[in-house]
Amino acid sequence: MPKPKAQLPWFGLMASLALFLLPEACIAGRRNKDCGFTLCGDVNISSPFRLTSQPRRCGDHRYELECDNNNRTTLVVKHGRFYVQNISYENSTIRVVDASLGKNDCSLPRSSFIFGDPCKLPYSVSYPGSSIMYLVNCTTPMKSSPYVDASRCPSRSSHPPTFFYFLDGETKMYDFNQFCTVEARVPVGLKNINDMSTLDIYGKLLLGFELSWYYYDCSYKISLQDVLYLLRYALKIYVDSFTHFLFNGSRVAYTTNLEEKRTYILCLEGTGGAILLRTFLGICCLIALVTYKWRKRHLCGDDTIEEFLQKQIALMPIRYSYREIKKMTRNFRDKLGEGGYGSVFKGKLRSGHLAAIKLLGKSKANGQDFINEVATIGRIHHVNVAKLIGFCVEGSKQALVYDFMPNGSLDKIIFAEENKTMLSWQKMFDIALGVARGIEYLHQGCNMQILHFDIKPHNILLDENFVPKVSDFGLAKLYSVDDSIVSLTAARGTIGYIAPELVYKSIGGISYKADVYSFGMLLMEMVGRRKNLNAFAEHLSQIYFPSWIYGRFHQGEDIELGDVTDGEKIIVTKMIITAFWCIQVTPSDRPSMSKVLQMLETDVELLQMPPKPFQLPFEISTEDHVVDNRSEDPTSSLLSSNEIKLA
Structure with missing residues (x-):
């Protein structure tokens, strides 16, 4: 009896691994009992299809259909219902149409057909001219070309307003407007819907679309015993082949019907090839490691940013390519x-x-400014904080994409020599309130405490309705909400708005009160409609605006505001008193942003004038700044009786 022929061991190993990795084998020709045919309307139902009313042994349950009360054959899937128009058993095709769609009414195609595991939904599109489109529901009208109106009837008022559109299935995710949600993934007998009218699309939808079905056997699963047997057989083939080479020389046994085979060479090549492959892969890994270390030394800033983005990927806005930024x-x-x-x-x-x-x-900070911006503003959603739509980082190229603010920044409103946009005091007060709410949200509204460190008019953006948005988080830092005092290695901010404790460490610890100080300086500039420090002022006493205006208040003198109403005088008074509390030199003397909002929204008669916090910027007056009881929170007595007059 001839000896068995030595085999190439890799074939056995690969086959066994392939069978081991497959959880189930889907093989055509699943056998189900054929119970003959039945009718639902004019549709012939026979194997592999079945009706829900038939015995369970009939047909394949994956091809189950329903016959409704109107005698209409219906295909029910997870995300919708489709009426069956025709079944072709010769071509293995079934034509269906969305059951939620009417011919001459205002109905919309709300049924989705999502192709997936053929062992659960064994259908596929039967011809290449079909595609999937999206039905989207928007809260605002869309004017751009990708959006095709999905309404066949005149618009009817609804609250909240809704507008339905079709979008082609090839639409990129970043082209979906933030005010739209996907209602359905609708199959349609068109390759794409670009340049199609609404009626043309509905004409195709009412014709339905064809699906092909296939026979899959998903019942057989490999047992553990089968896997062990295949692995043992593959190992035996390998050992026999290698042993034959060691003990029988250069020639191997052969069968009586085949000429001599030198399969031991194949075995030797397989073993040697594995060793060479490992050596080659090792060299490649070594080269890759050296290259990585070299790039890390020269591009450490880029690596820092990429590492941050990978950790924060679940919270990130849209990431654009540099090419897309140039196109925008x-x-x-x-x-x-x-x-x-x-x-x-x-x-x-x-x-x-x-x-x-x-x-x-x-x-200049190893990409830290970019990381600060994305880490803070990327996770914030507040009406008074600028919205980060997306970002781009490709090597040294970094960009941030924000909502466009048509009215620019606040400094252009209050500092312009020829102020073309003269806002009323009520509007200025609304802007101050909005900025305060935005900063208060940063301090207390998130799971992390966000300190901005650069509050100034240049970083307050105004939308079309002059609603303020706090922006530019390049200097921001994130801290635990439990941290009352935070650590900072270097002073950060803009001269004129920076809190004194950031410069002089002896004044007090660094905390959210640094943003309160900056907000107070911003309020002062909004009231004076000028820079707080102006070396070209008419009088020497007016060079530093907060000191000058405090002196006028302290002496009971009126402040000329022009033609203003009594209500506007009250608004200005509240802004000034609140600003004086915010710019107290000692951080513990300043209120929190919550108390700042309370002061701005309360009656002016309840506000108490604070002690004079300065003589010149960053100078502490021991004469005017005296606190009798340090154990008492100085901001607890902000609301008191005090009357100040404005002319």
């Missing part, structure tokens, strides 16, 4: 402004939404 800005054509951080350009998203793209300059 039309190759950086419309420049809005420039600063130490870089430049800002006006852009337009594919949805038609206007955006402001901040192209960051070369970072």
Whole structure:
């Protein structure tokens, strides 16, 4: 009896691994009992299809259909219902139409057909001319070209307002407008819906679409015993082949019907090939490691940013490529402004939404300013905090994409020599309230305490309705909400708004009170509609505005505000007194942002004038700043009786 032929061991190993990795084998030709045919309306139902009313042994339950009270054959899937128009057993096709769709009414195609595991839903699109489109529900009208109106009837008022549109199935995720949600993934007999009218699309939908079905056997699963047997057989083949080479020389046994085979060479090549492959992979890994270390030394800033983005990927806004950024800005054509951080350009998203793209300059802090911006503003959703739509980071190229603010920043309103936009005192007060609410949210509204460290008019953006948005989080830091005092290695902020404890450590610990101080200086500039420090003032006493206006208040003198109403005088008074409390030199003397909001919203008669906090910027007056009882919270007595007159 001839000896068995030595085999190449890799074939046995690969086959066994493939069978081991497959959880189940789907093989055509599943056998189910054929119970003959039945009718539902004019549709012939026979194997593999079955009706829910038939005995369980009939047909395949994956091809189950329903016959409703109107004698209409219905295919029910997880996300919708479809009426069966025809079944072709010769071509293995079934034509269906959305059951929620009527011919001459205002109905919408709300049924989705989601293709997936053929062992659960054994259908596929039967011809290449079909595709999937989206039905989206928007709270605002969409004017851009990708959105095709899905309503066949005149718009009817609803609350909240809803607008339905079709979007092609190839639409990218970042082109979906933030005000729209997907209602259904609708099959349609079109390759795409671009340049199609609403009626043409509905015409195709009412014709339905064809599906093909396949026979899959998903019942057989490999047992552990089968796997062990295959592995043992593969190992035996390998050992026999290698042993034959060691003890029988260069020639191997052969069968009586086949010529001599030298399969031991194949066995030797397989073993040697594995060793060479491991050696080659080791060399490649070594080269990759050396390259990585070299790049890390030269591009440590980029690695820091990428590591941060990988950790925060679940919380991130949309990530754009640099090519997309250039396309949005039309190759950086419309420049809005420039600063130490870089430049800002006006852009337009594919949805038609206007955006402001901040192209960051070369970072001096190892990419930390970019990380600060994305880590803070990327996770914040508040009406008074600027919204970060997306970002871009490709090597040294970094950009941030924000909502476009048509009214620019607050400094252009209060500092412009020829102020074209003169806002009323009520509007200025509303802006101050909005900024205070935004800062208070940063301090207390998140699971982390966010300190901005750069509150100033330049970083307050105004939308079309002059609603303020706190922006530019390049200097921001995140701390635990339990931290009353935080650590900071270096002073940060802008001269004129920076809290004194950030410069002079002996004044007090660094905390959220640093933002309170900056807000107070901002309030002062809103009242004076000028820089707090102006070396070109008419009188020497007016150089430092907070000191001058405090002197007028302290001496009971009137402040000329022009033609203002009594209500506007009250508004200005509240803003001034609140600002004086915010810019107290000692941090413990300043109120929290919650108390600042309470002061701005309370009656002016209940506000108490604070002690004079300064003589010149950052100078502490021992004469005017006296606290009798340090154990008492000085901000607890902010609400008291005090009358101040404005002319």
